[in-house]
Amino acid sequence: MKNIKAILIAAIFSVLSSFSFAQGGGLWNFQWDMGFGTGDTKTFVDGAPSFRGASIEGRSFVTDNITLGGRVSWNTFYKDFGRITRTQGTATLTGYNKRYINDIPILFTAHYYFNNATVMPYIGLGVGTYYIETRDQMGIYYLEDKAWHFGLAPEAGVVVPFGNSNTGATVNFRYNTAFKTKDTSAQSWIGISIGISYLF
């Protein structure tokens, strides 16, 4: 089993290394994403954090300190409320409630690096679209909203290469804001990503 993992990782990195000849340097991040809701997101799932998430990010250096790139990620927020009773006007509904938020941000990113040597701290901004599905399930029925939101994600993070190798660890924090649409409310959460960076 361990061999299969090693082969898979080696194969993925060998594919990625082929890009390094075509571009003027950059990095790839493969990350586990966690989310901590704020605002309406927090209210909807009653503060339940998300540990289901992943992201892939590519960045390319345009100057010594600045990269431009893109990021695609996914997070699921979920809360099992159990059997609840909710009232709206003169109507009252009792049932087993589960709520979900699935978000898929697709962002263009720009980053500035304070130090291009061994440890690379950076700040950045993502701008793009957030595809968000919210589902409010009672029994076998659910209400679902699906929308493409415009959104922003300021972030700060660091890449720490492993010795002299071109792989490293990455940690970053970002504040995701998906602005409200005509029919759906704004969603926002603090994202923490931990993963592997591959520098080329």
Place this chain on the structure above:
Amino acid sequence: MKRILKIFVAVIVTGTIFLVSGCYPDSDISVSQTDLVLTRYNDSVDFTKLSTYYMPDTIFPMTDDTSNIKPVEYQQDYLNEIASNMEKMGYQRITSNDTTQIPDVLLIVSAVEVENISVGWWYPYYPGWGWDWYWYWDPGWGWYYPPYYYPSYPYYSTYKTGTLLLEMMNPKDYDVIDGDTVMRVYWHGALNGVLEGSDIKQRTIKGIDQIFEQSPEIKTGN
């Protein structure tokens, strides 16, 4: 190159499974968790002034098949439970055929049964791996499993849902709409759930109790 292709396919298949199952974790629910109770009252009615009601001794089955005259199973138990709850709410049941005694409200109980069809796709998963979050986070990048991918196969299943409907109306309070006399509904309660398992009777009785528990507004002044 072949290996890369295999990895690519594995990643795509795994990704698809995430999108189908991972996005809605734990979305399966037990039969009793399907039970829903919905009640609604008419806020222009002063329930404290009501006192008597009439309820037929039959639960009306509402079905497309009019030749089906099979009574609702356990109907007497359900009607007894409703009557006992109505009594707690302060209503007095009129059971006689004495037409001079007109009840303040009618309580009609009916049942609807609906056949539902569910179609979807099963994704067989790698044995030994559950759908918990750690499945796709493993420090060794375990989430590229399964190393072999399996074809998905479709499933088709049918299930029945049932609704027990209670409607409270006043025979003296009606509107005439297009020549039809339509009684105003003062209050209604509905219990909906999947009709499966051995505890349908127990679930229904619990649901009837919930209907009244969440309707304190209909209490009379008695």
